[in-house]
Amino acid sequence: MSAGLPLLLLGGFLLGGAWSIWRTDDDDGRRTGPQIVFAVILLVAAVLASAAGVLRLI
Structure with missing residues (x-):
């Protein structure tokens, strides 16, 4: 896998946490x-995790 x-999924979770705190x-x-x-900090982590996820799928 x-x-x-x-x-x-981690990026989405972190993005939701950033939105909740904001x-x-x-x-x-x-x-x-x-x-x-x-x-x-959560927003930056979400962007990095999402970008890494997209790059791993390509």
Whole structure:
């Protein structure tokens, strides 16, 4: 079995986590610094995992 499909699934999972953290906010609607940093880290990891998955499938 190719490792491409699990990497794509991992990328989707990480993308969902980044979206979940990004849309979570306090009562005033402002995002905190650590919240932004963690969402960006998850987004970068999702892009890398998805790109690796696509390249493994090709």
